[in-house]
Amino acid sequence: MHRFITPFVFVVGILALFSSCVPLKDSIYLQGDMAVKLEDIEGQYKTEKEDYLVKPHDLLYIRVTSLDERSSAFLNNDAGFNQIANNPMSASLLGYRVGLDGSIDYPFLGKIYVAGLTLPEIARKVELAASKYIDQSGAIVKLLNDNITIMGEVRGPGRFLLNSEEISILEALALAGDVTDYANRRRVRLIRKDGDTPKMLIIDTTDERIMYSPFYYVKPGDVIYVEPHRLKQWSLSTIPLGFSMSLVSASLLIFSIFSTN
Template sequence: MRIKYLSYLIIFLLFSCSNRNLAYFSDLKQVPEYEEKIVNLSEPRIQADDLLSITISSLSADAGTLFSRGTVAQVSNPSSTGIPGSKANGELGYLVDQDGNIDLPVLGKIKLGGLTKQEATQKIVSQLRDYVKEPTANIRFLNFRVTVVGEVSRPSTFIIPSERLNVIEALGMAGDMTPFGRRDNVLIIREENGTRKLARLDLNSKSTFSSPYFYLQQNDVVYVEPNKSKITQSTVDTRFISLTFAAMSTLSLILWRLL
């Protein structure tokens, strides 16, 4: 009887370590349909070192003479160039300095740090009204990027053209987690207003949807922590582990034959 119990114990030890929850939002598996209001979607705010594409246009036919280097384009002429430094002109764009300012021709320094794109657009347009008729402005991030590292297939830094990205999409861009990645403890590192913030997400749970860190901000870092088995592999000789499991498997088969 003791041999029988011993064989059960060995089999349990062999298979218990593989019982890991690899499913995202596994607490939804019994729910045929789920719906909740999106409450944590926030528009990214302009920060120091952001690179902005700013395109200005106006109905004024002679507005371009007020700005150097063709900073104002006529709406009626789709071939006109926009503000220099925009991606359309093949230049790098406007870099936000450490004080949150950019330097626009004629207008000079304008503080955009801490503003959303909509707020920054309104601020630029309000100052342009002193120079041109019915101005419009379009602002776009040229370096909205996130970094995904750790237990993923393709760790890297990604430039996001849409400026809206959640953590699941970021993991998808990185080739998803490996089987050794901890889905219940994904770390988000965020720098905001001179402060570094860290938060952990449990991707096994639907509660992640309501986290303010579910949608990523520019320059966020997503770190997927390795699970215990991966840590064990990195600290223990894997050849020893393989031999041990092989011996345990052989012993369990012998014990089963003795029953």
Template sequence: MKKWFLVILVIINTVFVSCITNKDVVYLQDHGDGTDGIPVLRELPKPYKVQVNDLLSINVKALDEELTRIFNPVQTTSTAGGNNGQSQASLYFNGFTVDDHGKIKFPILGEITVLGYTTTEIEEIVKKELLKQYFKETAELFVTVRLPGVTYTVTGEVNGTGIYTIFEDRVNIIDALANAGDISLTGNRKDILIVRQYPDGQRIHHIDLTDIKAMNSPYYYIQPNDIILVKPLKRKVIGAGQTVMQNFATIMSILAGMTSIYVLTKSL
């Protein structure tokens, strides 16, 4: 009988320890290590540098609009300010894709190397080449180069896996996850994986979103084409419940099963 009692105690302890607590689900907690409230970012994220397969929107303006017509795609109603999905599709056909050699093909100017440059630097490169090859030096040109928002992928223990685009220049990882329906209750917020593209290949980074120090991480702000992977908590893997009541139901089921086995063995 003592053995059965010890087994029951072990089961109860294991299941209740497996409950998901506030420490597992609350974002940006201050763990009392001297940080008073939200920490000030040490530095803003560095400007994004264009990678292979990025899609660029380039617009050229001048006093004489006829001279710039060839450089700018026709603006449809959806592109000018309607449905975001249609705008994205339009840009896919009318924008400039960075090829495997880090170049784009621009009207009149031909191939331009953009790999490793920021959008501000590309604006200066395009403007310089336009003045050199097409416009007069005295022409008043205005060139804008933009990325079509931040496109990223979310998968794993979230409420809405998929590929998303947020039409902002800077997007932090919490905004990105909220846009995907947030992490489910059984998702591991303490070890989020970010797969990021670099010129020499992909790398995997880790960030703990339950710690307020995450705001100082270089991976707090996501980049275009990032993949965010959310792993399940270990307690989900072992099949434990998410709440005390669920765990209580699990205990009762186990005890009922053990009682049946005990009665059967005694009657034999």
């Protein structure tokens, strides 16, 4: 019995060398005790979500409203709105594209400078411009290119439309089906374009302090790349079955030679 158990343990040890067990600690998001650490980190990290500032090439949906919809109908493209609802791909043709000079050209209202403004600020600007034609006007402004790209070690990579104004990086990963077993949660790359210069930040999603970081909430246009774990290349599941059996046979042969000697 002892002669059987010893080579068995030897083979298991060889196979364990090629396996890729990720420690449980590396698989948990937001580790730590907030009740203990809150006093230490409070004030060091920005706790409020930064408002998105419109920039050139953004695509805006704008609708002017009033108490009498017939009065504001000439300022809106209702048919276009219905096309966007039925076919999101038509948004690029029916939205208002922000030009390189930071403005949009709105029918009857002329050029409106919007770059560097938040969506509510743009709505107020459109409302003010429309007040020259109609009384008690209002405006609704939304971002049509409101999407992010998620790739790397996630179960469903792709481009995703943001269905809320507040999406955290963890919620964004959930949109892609969460990370795979081989994902390195300590090295999630966030690529964000600030002006004409892209910036990249490596985020440790196991660190609870990211909830107080200005990068905790994603912005339209963000690219998230989840790095693979170094041990992925040694994963036993990626080794062909024939090779695995040959490895076991060779291990037993080597052990038997050394044990007889």
